Amino acid sequence: MTTTDSSGDVRLTGIGKTYGSFTAVHPLDLTVPQGSFFALLGASGCGKTTTLRMIAGLEEPTSGTVYLGDQEVTHLPPYKRPVNTVFQSYALFPHLDIFENVAFGLRRRGIKSVKKQVEEMLELVQLGEQARKKPHQLSGGQQQRVAVARALINHPKVLLLDEPLGALDLKLRRQMQLELKRIQTEVGITFIHVTHDQEEAMTMADTVAVMNAGRVEQLGAPTDLYENPQTTFVANFLGTSNLIEAEVDTKNGGDIVLKAGGDKLVLPESRCAAPTKTGGKVLVGIRPEKIALTHADDAGSIPEGRNRITGKIADASFIGVSTQYVIDTPVCDEFAVYVQNVERDGRLVPGADVVLHWSPAHTFGLDAAQDIDAGVETVEEEAA
């Protein structure tokens, strides 16, 4: 899907936007390869939509330049850019029927015979039957597909999607995620997708840029972002992370040995995003599903070489495929652990003493100078 031909890349260089004294987007550099599905992920107000609007030409950047392939478009009005947008809440023209909504862009460019193209496009989004209806006669999911068709029919170099699924209910959203992914694969156009839903970004995009407070925190493939977060914001915003403060004890080959409370933890140096020196602090992170839980009585059966922490179960909630535990440990009183319900140990109930253990390879290290809770609140807020 991703081609090596870079003539269709979207390149932002030093692009920034300020409103009076408020900086919406700090000057940032970003390259979106042609044909990729790119997601800008962040909480509301992080500057992701402003960035998108600067690419669309709906917002004039305060600094920097926007290139579409070899063409500089920084100051071009939207109607001169080979870019189309799927707006949040769609912005379909209420006085035109579905056919005319989809044909709008073609007609504006002086194309006379639009019938075949529009019909093909409506077929692509499975709305062939609805051509003569007005937007308000369609369901949310159908309107959303019209918005996509209306933009895609123009064969833009880049399709911009501004929270396109935000107004849909959960089930429809999952369905549309797959649908959009299918369409993108089919037409091969570059998609830049703005969303606050980390699951949406991860399931759909090839590359995700996590934005926070007007800056790109980290950019990479979804698995890369999830497994190797570089900042506490990314660690907390994408899924859940247990972060504990630890002190660098010794370095041993490619591994760093850390002290956290009374326990020793091992962290591969390659997975540490922070400078480490003996005696310095780092934040040690581990995802809840990477942790295994063993009752304290069976502690002897835990293989050697695994990181381990002892604690007491504070809470357990059964959610079907897994059980989510909250463990009170000396280093962190709300350690989250997700255990798959394969073989349930009846002794793992609140109050039980347990040992948490995981492979050092799953541990990651972050700079301790950051806010350990960055990105936590926002996730809960947005998910609500």
Next chain:
Amino acid sequence: MSTLTEAPPPLAPAEPAKQSPRKRGRFTPYWLLLPGLLWLVIFFALPMIYQASTSVQTGSLEEGYKVTWHLATYWDALVEYWPQFLRSVFYAAAATVMCLLLGYPLAYLIAFRAGRWRNLIMILVIAPFFTSFLIRTLAWKTILADNGPVVHTLNTLHILDLTDWIGWTAGDRVLATPLAVVCGLTYNFLPFMILPLYTSLERIDGRLHEAAGDLYAKPWTTFRKVTFPLSMPGVVSGTLLTFIPAAGDYVNAELLGSTDTRMIGNVIQTQFLRILDYPTAAALSFILMAAILFMVTVYIRRSGTEDLV
């Protein structure tokens, strides 16, 4: 999940459908309608019936009027006063077009560009209503006075030559010409155009403009293809609110016009108050009403606004 071993007990038979709420409650809407209904009957329906009966009476003031079903009054009125009817429609239409041309840009400005000045401009639009209709119209006598700055400017720019040529003005004056009457009508009914226009423009989602721009529409095309069609409800109600009262108006023609610019309102007023020929005045009123009703129906059908929103 384990399967249910026992089906839940069947639901108890539904309670018999609730009796309609207390009887009194059922009639509440009609009680609430009553004041408005009474108002309509007393101040609209009854006078209409009275007027209808007047229009088919004959007689004189001294001997009294009797209902004689003399429908010829209608025909006679029409034959005698058709020029005034035509003139009324023409002046009202001209004023409506002027109102639309002046009001649309202003309503657009208030709705999309005024920002924090929006409320102030709205107050300015309504402000003339704080003084009497009569005084405002009289003020135009001064504005359009023969040696006033307006006439002087129009003269210098040779605009009066043009309006003379099409018969809207006569000689070097504006006062007592059709132009003056249309100006007065335009001025007096402009707010009735601006307010509905503003309301419907203001309701347009700004993102539709962005979407049109994003789909290759230049600003003017966006206006033609998106903004204007979406403001049609405002255009229709604005033109109706301007045209209907303007067609029946007599104050502007009376104060700013001459005997050559008499509108149907002036004729009705004279018939009623000076000549005291009540049947003719009543018949003229009915003809005017029927004519307006007919034109409005055709207009609404043609503009197809029921399809919008």
